Amino acid sequence: MSKKVIRPYNGPAGGWGALRSVAKHLLEQDVPVHGARTLLSANQPDGFDCPGCAWPDRDHTSTFEFCENGAKAVAAEATRHRATPELLGQYTVAELAGYSDQWLENLGRLTHPMRWDAASDRYLPIAWDEAFARIAAHLNALDSPDRALFYTSGRCSNEAAFLYQLFVREYGTNNFPDCSNMCHEPSGTAMKAQLGIGKGTVQLHDFEIAEAILIFGQNPGTNHPRMLGELRKAAKRGAAIVSFNPLRERGLERFADPQDALEMLHDGSTRISSDYFQLRIGGDLAAVKGMIKRTLEVDAQAQRDGRERVIDLDFIAEHTQGFEAFAAEVAGESWDTIETESGLTRAQLERAGDIYLQAKSVICCWGMGITQHKHSVATIQMLCNLLLLRGNIGRPGAGPCPVRGHSNVQGDRTMGIYEKPAPEFLDRLRDVFGFEPPREHGHDTVGAIEAMLDGRCTTFFGLGGNFATATPDTEATHRALRGCDLTVHVTTKLNRSHLVHGRDAYILPCLGRTEIDIQEAGAQAVTVEDSMSMVHLSAGINAPASPELLSEPAIVARLAAATLGERSKVPWLWLIGDYDRIRDRIAAVFDDFHDFNRRVRVPGGFHLTNSAAQRRWTNPEGKALFKAHAVPTDLPVHRARAGREQPVFTLATTRSHDQYNTTIYGTNDRYRGVFGERRVLFIHRDDIAELGLQAGDWVDLESLCEDGVQRIARRFLLVEYNIPRGCLAAYYPETNALVPLSSFADEARTPTSKSIPVIVYAHQPQPAQGLRSARDIGLVRID
Structure with missing residues (x-):
């Protein structure tokens, strides 16, 4: 078992840490030479597409583009380990179920079709024709x-x-x-109704010329490492990169490109985000609406002063529908509500709005931190509203960019x-x-x-x-x-x-x-x-x-x-x-x-x-639609907090760095400073104190469901982390049990895995015999 250690990680994303991690995984899969040759054939004209994420390649003919998670996925598939019928026949299904997901993964590649035998509770080989x-x-x-x-x-x-x-x-x-x-069902649902197509409008070359790139609910350092190469180039040429995320994620802060010999030689890195706004979990709709409100207020002032308008009136008149009603609804939303629900100050939101106003071309990217909420469709439509205001759809260097996961x-x-x-x-x-x-x-x-x-x-x-x-x-x-x-x-x-x-x-x-x-x-x-x-x-x-x-x-x-x-x-x-x-x-x-x-x-x-990239709107209205949405103030977490004295938190499930979707490669989360443990709970230091606990204590989580079913996830390690108060994060699938089947996104029915109302209390019983408390072995905090 790996030693459990929590220590701050102060290095950049990528860099030597990424190379060491890949080498470790290649060795673990017993493919140190063969695996390296395989990696060099990924995304090549006569090779294979990486089985990891769906981030595109620059031209699919370039030299190998390093990606730590892609390398792990390739190594895992090219492993020499084999889960043969002889190996699996040593275990009953009940016995296999007692092992971790990582242990199951490391058994290796399956070699024969198999059928479960009820009498022995084992999977036994079967011929293909008989199985079919x-x-x-x-x-x-x-x-x-x-x-x-x-x-x-x-x-x-x-x-x-x-x-x-x-x-x-x-x-x-x-x-x-x-x-x-x-995952991205809300993206397709929202954009198809609003723009006529459920796909993003940008291509890679748009990242080369965008003046601002806004990133919402996404952690590319772990989930889409190749995206960091594009962000790095954009940052180096002076593009504004603005991140909206509850957790401070290293990949959104600094990146060292493993393919940049000079940067690696001097242990350097590139700053990614020019501004980083740590909003509350689920506060993205309010934050974007605050940026829109700022844009419309600046436009109104320009109109009063007789200056050039800041919204694109020609684009709005020719290509959109519903602007006047939308603008009136935004004007009626109070700054107090926007600040409270976003977790950001008016000054921060105006700063974000001004960055948007100063850029002639803007890309909005988002991931599952946006899509797995009850109001996810409304949030994505608000992002598209923001882009429509200044004609940032169907323009070079601009547009919506949902960043999908599976390849x-x-x-x-x-x-x-x-x-x-x-x-x-x-x-x-x-x-x-x-x-x-x-x-x-x-x-x-x-x-x-x-x-x-x-x-x-x-x-x-x-x-x-x-x-x-x-x-x-x-x-x-x-x-x-x-x-x-x-x-x-x-x-x-x-x-x-x-x-x-x-x-x-x-x-x-x-x-x-x-x-x-x-x-x-x-x-x-x-x-x-x-x-x-x-x-x-x-x-x-x-x-x-x-x-x-x-x-x-x-x-x-x-x-x-x-x-x-x-x-x-x-x-x-x-x-x-x-x-x-x-x-x-x-x-x-x-x-x-x-x-x-x-x-x-x-x-x-x-x-x-x-079609939307060509400014052809194939929805029934034949126009891009402005969609008005009030900032939600009656979500499950609001109702759970009403009349309850003990703290109610909003929990977001997330991946570790040694994980791709449900595949667990290891128990480390390098960029968050977690090693040898997956059952961790990231929490603000003041929330730990309010609970009367300390970093390193073990706790249980109980979701506050509205269906009357009690759901508890037991024994999680408290890790002090830079996250807004009232917000928690923990890995899935360990916390999937807390997500009610009945809680899903309006219109899109995506599970609300990023906005689970929970309470936290000390774990009982204490950790298993022989396991010292986390504080005794140096589990303290992460900045």
Whole structure:
């Protein structure tokens, strides 16, 4: 077990610490030489797309662009460790469930398809044909296709996602819960209604010329390290970079580029944020509205003085609708409310507004610190309102930029992984493939859990991901999965979801993106879409971890052929013989993918059309809409605090630095100074004192839910941290149990994992025998 240590981290993000961390992970995965060669092939013309985040590449042909988290993801996939049937056969599922997520991850790559054996409580190997036949028989025995759920992770390719949605719709349902439902669903919901398209409008070259970059609810140093390279360049040329985040995050403060020899040689770094505003958790809408209020007040004064207006009247008149009503609503919002709910002073908000006013081109970036709130859709629309005021959409160096996580989460949605498909899309599927797709909307992630709990859905199929760990309300989710008649998971490694299974359960191991995929026509490449709508090829270079592995497209196609049989209109097995055939079908369904196979072979791929970037507004109104929203003052946390004397905190779940989504690489969080421990609670020093506790004490957390269910997460270490009073942060999935299934974003239904009302009290019983108190081993504070 790692020694538990808390110590301030004073270095920059990146730098020598990042290089040492990558070397450590390569050695742990037993790939010190092979892994390094693999890393150098990531994001290259003849290589593979990084299986980590969706941040785009400069041109997909440059030399290796270092990224610590991407390196960890590649090393984890290229590991020499193997979770063979012989190894797994040593453990019952009950025994495996007692190990940590990190331990499960480190077992290595799965090598054979397996089926759970109830008599021995073990996963035992099964032949592929038998597995497909048994799963198909189960699907065909259901009294309705809507009894089955088909989950999708954001790591699967465009080709796999397209085949998957095609199979499931020909089977007869739109039950497509996916990882978007838990992260950026509010971004798509908000922008599609307001701008006509649910994707960001900026590209990488816009970062080269933007005069101001505003960053909300995002920690790129841990979650998107390659983004720091763009921010570093922008900072060096004098662009204003303004960060709005409750926690002081090192990646938003200083960055040392591991590829800059001079900076590394002199142990230097670059300041990233020119201004850093530590607002309250959930206070972003109020803060942005304060910036808008400042902008409108300065504009009104300019009008009174006979000076040039500061808002873009021509753009507003030609391209927008609803400005007058919006401006009146903003004028009616009091500064007192804005200050109270944002946690920032009027002077700070006016400073932020003035930075916006002084810049001719502005990019607004945001992450899951924005999307996982009840009012997340309203917050994103307020960000777009801010941009619309001065014409900062459809202008070079400007626009909205939702920074998505999984490497192809945006591409999956483009390919049709959506529980509420557009009628026009279904019409194209019908016309191209000759069957009538189902029209009734299906279940999203929250709806899927509810449907499993009440028995409406009895079958769960997961194409990647770790559903049991990624989802909210852990106890309810686990109960839902265990109530299924069948659970199936396509995966590269063992994870918690495979241990929380139905009465019949299968694990189907697949190729990773780093591996060579041989089909009838030879080695294949797949495609992915990054978060800025660039589509490019990805071809692995490593031999498969096992000769038994199948690609994701092959697994989907073979299951579809087994399930649908002769009644299918789709030549499933022919399609996977050459992925060009799949791409031809994609081009037939989506106009934006015309001439797909030729265009994607151009180095760097091609960019999908973005109507809002061209100032074409494809929403029903035909205009970009100003959307008025009051600053929320009656959220669950407000109601929880009403009439309660003890302190009620707002808890935000977050990642550690040794983590990517639900994958745990280690127990360190270097930039926050945490080593050897994941059950930590970041808290302001004055809040610790008010609780009558000390840094290093162990505490329990209880969420104050409005559904009458008691939810407690036990034994967390108090860590003093630079975070606003009344706010807490802790890692997920350890705190997912505190998020009620019934608490989700208005309109988008994303779990409110960043705004959980909780109370904190001393842990009982005391730490296990033999474990000294945290203070005794130097666990003190972080500045």
